[in-house]
Amino acid sequence: MHLTKNLPIPNFAAIAGAVCLALTSLPGFAADHFTDWPEGFSPKLVGTRATDRFIAKLKARAESGKKGEIRYPEVINWYGALTFAKANGLEDRAKALIEAADPLFKEETHVMPPPNHVDRNVLGSLAAEIFLQSGSQRALEIAKNYADIQWLPTGEIISKGAAEAGKPQGGLSWRFDEDAKKYMEQGLTWQTRFWIDDMYMITMAQGQVFRATGDRKYIDRAAKEMVAYLDKLQEPNGLFYHAPDVPFFWGRGIGWMAAGMAELLTSLPEDNPDRARILEGYRKLMATLKDTQGKDGMWRQLVDDPKSWPETSCTGMFTFAMVTGVKKGWLDADVYGPVARNAWIALAGYVHGNGDICEVCVGTDKKNSREYYLKRPRVFGDMHGQAALLWSATALSR
Known part of the structure; x- marks a missing residue:
């Protein structure tokens, strides 16, 4: 069975699902869940296609002369491609x-985003990975700047000339309101806003600099930031609303x-006082x-609604988090290994031969409307989905 760009994806996904269910029913299969992939489904094959696809997009961007700001979907895809390449030699x-990335880090222009928002500061995680793989001191300097400024008192930020309070930069403002001051008094970043997206963006900007x-x-x-979000946002069933005022x-x-907790726990020292709380929240989510x-x-697009549509970016993120937990020993391999294996085979069924994945929910703001989430457009090759695919392939390759 081969992945081909001419094969109808929905039918192929159905076949992939049947294959994975049949395979995991074989006697003794639980002994090793992450090897002996069906032909065309190996993480190295699928991940290499996705990596090459991203490299082609970077080349096209460079050749176009585009100077627009690097956005977080591109950052997380870049990070995924780098970690995949490292894991597979x-x-x-x-x-x-x-x-x-070299031209990006040499140009202090509008291509590099101002460090004034969680979605922008996550660029530091990519810079840290480039340092880890190349030794670039310039990349390390950039990574530390994006991480450090998240915890600087507002007065210090202003004195450094980073921005004037409340002055818009590139469509986003520096947040120096009363909430920001309150969060800083609690030891949190002034960028705290209690959207669940933040627990990848903030923790990666910080965690990667620790790794570096x-x-x-x-x-x-x-870790402290993650615990604050867990305490505020995790529901009794283990899931999370998009934000406190958006109950979906x-x-x-x-x-x-899921991905943020898995990344954080991977590097969090055993003696960190918040580790047990984070591991508890992670396991509670994985069980659901x-x-x-x-x-x-x-x-699904709405996890608790089996009638909503299968969505690939969340499936990729959950696969990454669950595979990581099984390999690290945080989860029972015989219970969660088959779940993660099934997820990878199903996910790979949505990948075309050129490395693009389909059925990805577009970039999504929060809104207190169930229909808003159910009717979000589904797109092809979107970097939210490409990144999650690469994270999963990386976790399976380690």
Whole structure:
């Protein structure tokens, strides 16, 4: 069975789901859940296609002369491609990805976003990964700046000339309101807003600098922030609303939490006082995800609604988080291994031969409307989905 760009994706996904269910029913299969993939479904094959697709997009961007700001979907895709290349020993791809970032890090222009919002500061996680793989001191300097400014008192930010209070930059403003001051008094970042998306963006900006420097303050900040979000946003069933005023279990939103916790726990020292609380929240979420996975191996646009459509970015994020937990020993391999395997095979069924994945929910603001989430457009090759696919392939390759 091969992935081809001419094969109708919905039918192929159904076949993939049937294959994974049949395979996991074989006697003794639980001994090893993440090897012996059906032909065309190996993480290295699928991930290499997605990596090459991203490199092609970066090349096209460079050739177009586009100077627009680097956005977070591109950042997280870049990070996913780099970690995948490292996990699979693809030195040529890693080199191409690092070289493509060189002009970005040399130009302090509108291409590099101002560090005034969680979606912009996550660029630091990519810079840290480039340092880890290349030793670039310039990349490390950029990563530390994006992480440090998240915890600077507002007065220091202003004195550094980063921005004037409340002055818009690129459509977003520096937030120096009473809420920001309150959060800083609690030891949190002034960028706190209690949207679940933040628990990937903030924790990655901080956690990656810890990985790059070994300085505990970064990972300790990230853990403290994660606990605040868990305490405020996790529901008794283990899931998360998009925000306190938006009571819907949106798939990709919960995926940000799942991936953020998995990344954080991977590096969080055992003696960190917040580790047990984060691990508890992670396991609680994984248990509910196990029970809400569709028979086709996918998760839905609204996780608790089996009639909503199968969505690939959340499925990729959940797969990454669950595979990581099984491999790290946080989850029972015999219980969660088959769930994660089914999810990968189903997810890979949505990938075309050129490396693009389909059925990705478009970028989504929060809105207190169930129909808003159910009717979000589904797109092809969107980097939210491409990134999650690469994260999963990376976790399976490690």
